[in-house]
Amino acid sequence: MRRVFALLLCAAVCAALALRREAAVPAQGPAEMTQVYAALTFDDGPHRSTTDRLLDGLRERGARATFFLVGEEIGANRDLVRRMEDEGHQVGNHTWGHRRLNDLTADEAAQEIGKTDALLTEILGPGSYWLRPPYGFLPKDGERLVSVPMVKWSVDPRDWESRDKDKVVQAVEEAIQPNSIVLLHDLYPSSVDAALELVDRLSAKGYRFVTVEELLRQNGVTPQAGTLYRSGNG
Ligand SMILES: [Zn+2]
Numbered sequence: 544m545r546r547v548f549a550l551l552l553c554a555a556v557c558a559a560l561a562l563r564r565e566a567a568v569p570a571q572g573p574a575e576m577t578q579v580y581a582a583l584t585f586d587d588g589p590h591r592s593t594t595d596r597l598l599d600g601l602r603e604r605g606a607r608a609t610f611f612l613v614g615e616e617i618g619a620n621r622d623l624v625r626r627m628e629d630e631g632h633q634v635g636n637h638t639w640g641h642r643r644l645n646d647l648t649a650d651e652a653a654q655e656i657g658k659t660d661a662l663l664t665e666i667l668g669p670g671s672y673w674l675r676p677p678y679g680f681l682p683k684d685g686e687r688l689v690s691v692p693m694v695k696w697s698v699d700p701r702d703w704e705s706r707d708k709d710k711v712v713q714a715v716e717e718a719i720q721p722n723s724i725v726l727l728h729d730l731y732p733s734s735v736d737a738a739l740e741l742v743d744r745l746s747a748k749g750y751r752f753v754t755v756e757e758l759l760r761q762n763g764v765t766p767q768a769g770t771l772y773r774s775g776n777g
Pocket residue numbers: 586587637641677678
């Protein structure tokens with residue numbers, strides 16, 4: 544009888560110890576997931592209604608993005624530009640009239656860039672408004688002409704072409720890697736829907752969305768004037 548009791552006691556102690564060990568191992572959750580970073584960029588806005596909705600969705604999700612604005616579109620949407628900055632997004636320059644800078648003389652290209660830079664400075668104050676050249680074409684003699692860092696992209700789902708939320712989500716999910724810079728356009732409702740769905744889906748996989756400037760700095764890159772960046776690590 545004593546032996547049975549001893550065995551039972553042993554079994555109870557072992558079970559209690561096993562439970563404690565189990566409890567000491569934390570469940571795998573978002574906090575334990577390795578975090579990686581990427582940047583969503585939006586060109587050709589600001590655009591009333593689609594940009595508003597995108598800003599609302601990014602704010603709800605705690606995600607930051609970079610907006611490359613066309614000067615001609617800014618005038619009627621100054622409130623959206625202020626809101627971008629107030630909510631922690633990076634505001635950049637996508638020229639005044641969205642012309643191919645490589646087709647222009649140096650003076651014309653400087654004007655296309657300078658007019659938008661001046662308007663952003665008027666609205667937001669002095670700052671470094673990085674340039675995304677339309678279509679990714681650099682101005683002739685770009686390094687000398689451009690006094691801010693330039694940004695291209697490493698993931699292009701061609702959202703302007705398909706205007707199909709599911710296709711855009713799929714194309715980005717297949718191509719994105721840590722440090723990617725993703726090209727989107729906030730003119731299209733489908734692109735806004737895709738962007739917000741991507742933030743949800745990729746956040747669950749450990750992605751955090753930051754501005755292009757934050758992405759570069761996290762990689763120890765000091766952004767240089769006149770240099771073109773395609774991803775967070777160069
Ligand atoms: Zn564009």
